Amino acid sequence: QVQLQESGPGLVRPSQTLSLSCTVSGDSITGSTYHWTWVRQPAGEGLEWVGRISTSGSTKYNSSLKSRASISLDPSKNQFSLKVDSVTAADTAVYYCARGGWSSSSFVFDSWGQGILVTVSS
Amino acid sequence: QSVLTQTPSASGTPGQRVTISCSGSSSNVGTNTVNWYQQFPGTAPKLLIYKNSQRTSGVPDRFSGSKSGTSASLAISGLQSEDEADYYCAAWDDSLKCPVFGGGTKVTVL
Numbered sequence: 461q462v463q464l465q466e467s468g469p470g471l472v473r474p475s476q477t478l479s480l481s482c483t484v485s486g487d488s489i490t491g492s493t494y495h496w497t498w499v500r501q502p503a504g505e506g507l508e509w510v511g512r513i514s515t516s517g518s519t520k521y522n523s524s525l526k527s528r529a530s531i532s533l534d535p536s537k538n539q540f541s542l543k544v545d546s547v548t549a550a551d552t553a554v555y556y557c558a559r560g561g562w563s564s565s566s567f568v569f570d571s572w573g574q575g576i577l578v579t580v581s582s
Numbered sequence: 583q584s585v586l587t588q589t590p591s592a593s594g595t596p597g598q599r600v601t602i603s604c605s606g607s608s609s610n611v612g613t614n615t616v617n618w619y620q621q622f623p624g625t626a627p628k629l630l631i632y633k634n635s636q637r638t639s640g641v642p643d644r645f646s647g648s649k650s651g652t653s654a655s656l657a658i659s660g661l662q663s664e665d666e667a668d669y670y671c672a673a674w675d676d677s678l679k680c681p682v683f684g685g686g687t688k689v690t691v692l
Contacts, residue, residue: 505685506584506670506683506684506685506686507619507627507670507672507683507686508683509680509681509682509683512680520679520680522680556626556627560681563632563633564632564633564636565615565633566614566615566617566632566633566634566636567614567617567673567674567681568617568629568632569619569627569629569672569681570629572626572627572628573626574625574626575625575626
């Protein structure tokens with residue numbers, strides 16, 4: 461059974477870089493054809509897809525982040541990481557890492573981390 | 583502004599049937615299958631329904647999903663207090679080449 465766990469600072473200063481990691485257990489992040497994904501959720505709001513990295517290392521991001529986001533793989537730790545540059549209060553949210561993939565012609569997120577609250581404030 | 587449109591709230595008394603709608607476009611719901619996620623406060627979303635109407639393991643059969651054209655719906659029949667949660671629809675978007683979510687519907691059991 462795959463498990464994901466987010467880690468990183470809970471407080472980031474405005475204009476600084478948000479850095480989070482997701483440790484995966486029960487699956488190899490380079491050995492299967494999944495999208496290792498970040499999803500965020502501001503308080504009281506809905507889910508927003510932030511971006512993903514595939515097992516081959518190809519990435520795609522939500523255009524709303526205006527090229528501020530980057531996702532990378534660390535196979536040695538079986539982790540993938542998210543960085544968001546030049547953060548503002550609008551980046552304050554619970555950040556989830558998730559495993560996404562195609563199942564019976566349906567793209568689903570079948571495993572999620574518990575989420576980590578990141579607050580952008582001085 | 584979410585790509586998929588959901589009504590913000592729905593409610594019913596125990597035992598009633600509640601239906602949640604999800605509206606999209608030809609590039610997402612109209613072309614690809616719809617999934618539904620259930621989220622309780624303070625917890626991560628959990629996949630409830632995939633491929634429009636398939637329940638994941640352990641999901642009671644009082645939950646059912648359907649899709650027609652560019653709209654989908656999730657029905658909860660025999661509503662129970664433990665069904666009080668937020669529900670999100672999602673689908674792959676062929677134009678954006680990424681998954682998109684609805685804004686969520688909060689289901690309240692009166």
